Amino acid sequence: MTETAIAYARELDLYEPARKAIDTHWAQRRQLDNSHCEITAMQGRRETGGSWTRPDLIVIGSRKYEFLPQKIFELVSFEVKPASDVSIKGVMEALAHREAATRSYVLYHTDGEEFSTFPEYTRITDLAAKHGIGVYSARDIADFDQWAEVVPAQLANPDPEVVDTFLRRTLSDEGKTKLRKWF
Numbered sequence: 001m002t003e004t005a006i007a008y009a010r011e012l013d014l015y016e017p018a019r020k021a022i023d024t025h026w027a028q029r030r031q032l033d034n035s036h037c038e039i040t041a042m043q044g045r046r047e048t049g050g051s052w053t054r055p056d057l058i059v060i061g062s063r064k065y066e067f068l069p070q071k072i073f074e075l076v077s078f079e080v081k082p083a084s085d086v087s088i089k090g091v092m093e094a095l096a097h098r099e100a101a102t103r104s105y106v107l108y109h110t111d112g113e114e115f116s117t118f119p120e121y122t123r124i125t126d127l128a129a130k131h132g133i134g135v136y137s138a139r140d141i142a143d144f145d146q147w148a149e150v151v152p153a154q155l156a157n158p159d160p161e162v163v164d165t166f167l168r169r170t171l172s173d174e175g176k177t178k179l180r181k182w183f
Contacts, residue, residue: 009082009084010082011056011080011081011082011085012041012042013082014080014082014109014141015039015041015042015056015057015080016039017141017142018056018057018078018080018107018138018141019037019038019039019057020142021138021141021142021143021144021147022037022057022059022078023035023037023059024144025144026059026144026147027059027061030061030063030074031063032059032061032062032063032074033061033062033063033064033071034061034062034178034182035059035060035061036059036060036061036174036175036178036179037057037058037059038057038058038171038172038174038175039056039057040054040055040056040057040058040170040171041054041055041056041057054097054170055077055078055079055093055094055097055101055104056078056079056080057077057078057080058075058076058077058078058101058170058171059074059075059076059078060073060074060075060076060167060171060175060178060179061073061074061076062074062182062183071182071183073102073183074102074103075100075101075102075158075163075166075167076101076102076103076104076105076153077094077097077098077100077101077103077104077105078094078104078105078106078107079093079094079097079104079105079106079107080106080107080109080141081106081107081108081109082109082111083108083109083110083111083113086108086110086115086118086120086121086124087120087124088120088123088124088127090106090108090124091106091124091127091128091131091133091135093106094106094128094133094134095131095133098131098132098133098156098158099158099162099166100158100162100163100165100166101156101158102155102156102157102158103134103153103154103155103156104132104133104134104153104156105133105134105135105136105153106124106128106133106134106135106136107136107137107138107141107147108124108135108136108137108138109138109141110137110138110139111139112139112140113139115137115148115150125150125151128150128151129151132153132154132156133151133153134149134151134152134153134154135149135150135151136148136149136150137150167179
């Protein structure tokens with residue numbers, strides 16, 4: 001077993017390196033003017049609305065386009081899966097998060113392996129593309145340069161009431177304070 005595999009044997013171990021990569025690189029490449037990324041998976045038994053309603057990580061932010069008069073709000077969800085769980089389940093969980101997200105992704109840590117060599121690769125990519133779920137594979141979760149966008153996420157237009165309820169239930173107090181200041 002490689003050193004990376006030992007370090008990331010559990011899904012929980014992937015959250016912080018993924019958060020750092022998203023916060024420092026991914027959000028910048030998405031050109032989010034303001035952004036806040038946080039781990040939302042570990043909230044105990046807090047009520048979040050049902051099965052698979054709490055993603056592992058979320059990014060909230062805004063983006064200003066040159067020719068549009070308003071800032072565009074984004075709430076992006078990430079489901080994170082270790083190399084030992086590269087399966088269709090990640091896509092299904094991300095699909096459930098899409099109810100409140102403008103974009104939803106599943107991020108598979110492949111522990112140095114090619115994503116296309118995993119048994120469910122075709123099933124994962126086909127189902128994700130069909131439902132607008134983005135798929136990233138990461139040979140090394142901590143190195144954003146080793147992330148590959150396999151399937152782009154399609155923009156969704158969730159109900160504002162669902163988004164507001166999701167943020168109220170899921171976002172930390174720090175995240176809520178930032179969001180209030182931005183808008």
